[in-house]
Amino acid sequence: MSSSDSDALVLSDDPLHPANLIPELCRNFYQLGWVTGTGGGIGIRVGDKVYIAPSGVQKERILPVHIFVLPYPQAAPSPHTDRVFLRRPSLNLKESACTPLFWNAFELREAGSCIHTHSQNAVMATLLWQGKEFTISHQEMIKGVRVGGVARALSYLDTLVVPIIENTPNKEDLKDSMAEAMKEYPNAAGVLVRRHGAYVWGSDWEKGKTQAECLDYLFEIGVKMRQAGITTVVSS
Ligand SMILES: CSCCC(=O)C(=O)COP(=O)(O)O
Numbered sequence: 001m002s003s004s005d006s007d008a009l010v011l012s013d014d015p016l017h018p019a020n021l022i023p024e025l026c027r028n029f030y031q032l033g034w035v036t037g038t039g040g041g042i043g044i045r046v047g048d049k050v051y052i053a054p055s056g057v058q059k060e061r062i063l064p065v066h067i068f069v070l071p072y073p074q075a076a077p078s079p080h081t082d083r084v085f086l087r088r089p090s091l092n093l094k095e096s097a098c099t100p101l102f103w104n105a106f107e108l109r110e111a112g113s114c115i116h117t118h119s120q121n122a123v124m125a126t127l128l129w130q131g132k133e134f135t136i137s138h139q140e141m142i143k144g145v146r147v148g149g150v151a152r153a154l155s156y157l158d159t160l161v162v163p164i165i166e167n168t169p170n171k172e173d174l175k176d177s178m179a180e181a182m183k184e185y186p187n188a189a190g191v192l193v194r195r196h197g198a199y200v201w202g203s204d205w206e207k208g209k210t211q212a213e214c215l216d217y218l219f220e221i222g223v224k225m226r227q228a229g230i231t232t233v234v235s236s
């Protein structure tokens, strides 16, 4: 494929094209403090293509030409390449180190997007919930969260449970523990990574964004409640 052919995979006048959405969403997430200092990001899958941002760059300054495009499902990689690409940026960039983790959401939940945040709300939740689960109940925003991130919405009467996995020095090493947590908690809409952040997904980019917003709200209110010493639920 020539570079102009492969550029056609990321150059579009449509603001909803994933190569336009990823830069826009990353700018929004930067304002929320989710992707500062180059950390965090989003991967979007539409049908048989996955769109991924570069690694280690200022995520709020990404352009469509910086986007990698990978086939989905991923063909078996050759011994000389880790991954198969339909399009790589001409600049000397590497795909996000989150790619294998985003793949967990695509494969295990048939997700259409996966968002990785370095939100301090998520990190604080993993510090105040020292076990392997974050839980919260009796919050209206629980109704915005979907079972498994992609199915029916939870009810006000449901308790939200998000598994917490331990961080590792190398991001790639999180793939297996994230997948194990997703299998052990099939109803969870995301996975928290202790002292690091969260991975949240949805069936498309909009629903993934909504899931990430609802979960981040619940991490924040949960943290504030613990810090205020509120441990009981008062009814009526
Ligand atoms: C200060 S960022 C450390 C690496 C990390 O956790 C991260 O999310 C960055 O991922 P990237 O997409 O830049 O490979």
Ligand SMILES: [Zn+2]
Residues within 6 Å of the ligand: 039, 040, 116, 117, 118, 196, 197
């Ligand atoms: Zn990270």
